[in-house]
Amino acid sequence: MSDPAFSGIPEALATAVRAVDVPHDLRTLFERLAVPLAVEIEAPVEDAPPLALQLLRLAGHGSSLRLVGARTTSSGPRVRFIHGMKDLVLGAGELADGIPALGRRIAQRLLDADEAAGALERFARESPRQEALRRLTRAMLETGSIDRLRTILLIGMTSGLALGFSRAALFVYDEDGRALVGESAIGPADAAEAARARATEWPGLEPRIAEVEATEPRYENFVRTIAVDVTADPRDEIGQALAARGPLLFSRERPVNPALAALEPPREFLVAAIRLRDKVLGIVVADDPYGAAPIDPQAREFIGFLLDTAALASENLRLHESVETLARHDELTGLFNRREFESRMADEQSRAQRLGSQCALLLFDVDYLQRVNLARGHKAGDELLQSVGVLLRSTLRSHDIVARLTGDAFAVLVTDTNHEQVLAIARRVGSLALGMGVSLSAGGSLWPRDNHEMSVLFSEAEAALIDAKRGGRGRAVIDGDEAPMLFTPPGDDDALD
Missing domain, CATH: 3.40.30 (Glutaredoxin)
Structure with missing residues (x-):
């Protein structure tokens, strides 16, 4: 073999x-x-x-x-x-x-007797760790929050299981994926805090999470000011940890890496990369600057298992978030889909009733989309729809709700508005679309108005949209208005037809 x-x-x-x-x-x-x-x-x-x-x-x-x-x-x-x-x-x-x-x-x-006694002593020491590991693993895999996941990980590293750590700091890649920046940390900020922590018995995981969340995060605030770079020195601890397959224990008077040196660790400290399928997600640093107990070399296995579990749980959360996003959003444009739009309409109705505000529904259809598909192919049609989605997102206010309903149909729920604002929004969207070479038809309705129920908003807006298309397209009809509004390219005077 x-x-x-x-x-x-x-x-x-x-x-x-x-x-x-x-x-x-x-x-x-x-x-x-x-x-x-x-x-x-x-x-x-x-x-x-x-x-x-x-x-x-x-x-x-x-x-x-x-x-x-x-x-x-x-x-x-x-x-x-x-x-x-x-x-x-x-x-x-x-x-x-x-x-x-x-x-x-x-x-x-x-x-023999001595060998059995030594084994029993090691098992007695490891038994609490194994039980803690099971509880921490379960908690990490069950949590639905990335922030809580990070808290559980750091609590596990500083949980008083004779690992030799009182502080743990997590560094993750920034949005560009280029630099490791301080994200989370747990531990005393000074000797007085450390003494109080040592005098307190381990309360259990959930009480400890509540305790961490209720405590001023002085050490974490400091860690968040630190960005980590890897130096060219082969002794750089971060560089070594990124290349290693598991946690590394160091014993040095002063770290080679400047970011680690800023943490002012004691002589002994641990550095480990968090990996998922060879992709580095972050770095953890753990130490105990206020205690005299040495770090247990066998703590590396415990920490390694915790980090592997944290990486898996992080991936599960990311996948769950992706599935949730797909369930709520239109795949082509990234806008909300119809189901999510109707759910948010119901929420807005409750809010508008409570605050006594007014909202409006605007429906937009892309004119002549079928001609584009036939003349230039469906890829060109998809790109046109995507450009309309970008236009709506960039033109509407952040609290307005935008969705693609079906095919060439888009919807906008304009919140906290009035009739004049709805006209201005419809005019601006239609005008900017013409400037892109895209003709839109629009229909709209406001609520509450004339004691109408919100359930009729869709039917009123759809009826207005049909009138706009029958009138020649490239225009908007707002329910209750006597005349449609003809869209004109940017820079031209608005015109009413």
């Missing part, structure tokens, strides 16, 4: 071994045992127990587990662990009992 990780594994089992993932709990078991074990594995080609395959994969990837023999068998599976003069043999039944049972059997049968 070409991959050294699978050397010694029969080719008949190799495909199945490649297909399995090693559970985090199994990997952690052998890391926390910290005792070198040898293993011999016999497994059938068909229906090999998942644990046997996972052990084969784990033994080939540099863990404390060393593969000394692997064979196929036509009978039941057999796994033999060897430690010094002791061994432990497991059959199909024991392999089906799961990872916790495997750990107990190894401790009871293979480890």
Whole structure:
């Protein structure tokens, strides 16, 4: 086999071994045992127990587990662990009992008293971390807010789980994607805050989130003034973290990177990149300038898992936002679609009733769109519709609501308005469109007026639009007006027809 990780594994089992993932709990078991074990594995080609395959994969990837023999068998599976003069043999039944049972059997049968005591001590220290990791992971994956996701991540890094961190800062790329800028941070701003934090017991995740949100973010405010650049120095901590595959621990009198130096970290500090499929989303920096406890080297694994989860949750939020955007917007123009427009019309009705204000509905049709499609192709027609969408967005006020309803039909809900303003808006849109070489027809209606219900706005505006098109197009008819308004190119005098 070409991959050294699978050397010694029969080719008949190799495909199945490649297909399995090693559970985090199994990997952690052998890391926390910290005792070198040898293993011999016999497994059938068909229906090999998942644990046997996972052990084969784990033994080939540099863990404390060393593969000394692997064979196929036509009978039941057999796994033999060897430690010094002791061994432990497991059959199909024991392999089906799961990872916790495997750990107990190894401790009871293979480890001496000192080795077992050391393993128990490491598990006792890691158990709270594993529970915290489960809670933090669940919270990050369930949150619907990117700001809350960042808060949970930083709380996890400074959660008092003997990781050695009291401060954590997050730097993300700016809108241009070129510079890393300070975005979020958690931690004491001075020694007095640090002393109060150390004297306070961990309240749990939700109370801690509330506590962070209610506290003046002095350290975060400082972090937000910092922009991070990577220097040409090969010792630059940010450059090294961007090139590494996991968190890095540094021990230096002063950081090489100027932005890190501005944070004034202690001698020991951690820097890690947040990645999703090899794309860097940001950088985190963690330290404890006010404590004497060293950073636990095993904290890197914990932080690495947190960062991987945060990256996945961030991607989920982005995808959810994209789906929500697609559900509310017209794909071609980026304007609201009809369903979202009608929903916002209902909201505006409630607001107008409450404030006693007036609103208006303007419907615009693109004249002669079919001619453009036939003469120049549908791509040209789509570009024309997109240009009308840009025109409407740039001409209307920010609080007016603009949508593409269907095909060549657009709608504008003009809020907090009156009859004169509606006429001016219709005239300006129609005039600017002519200046682009586009003819529009428009129909409109205002509400409330003459005790009309808002439900009749559409029918009134549609009737007015039909009158405008029948009258020759390139004009607007506002319900209640005696004469239509003919659109003229920019610079010409407005004319009434």
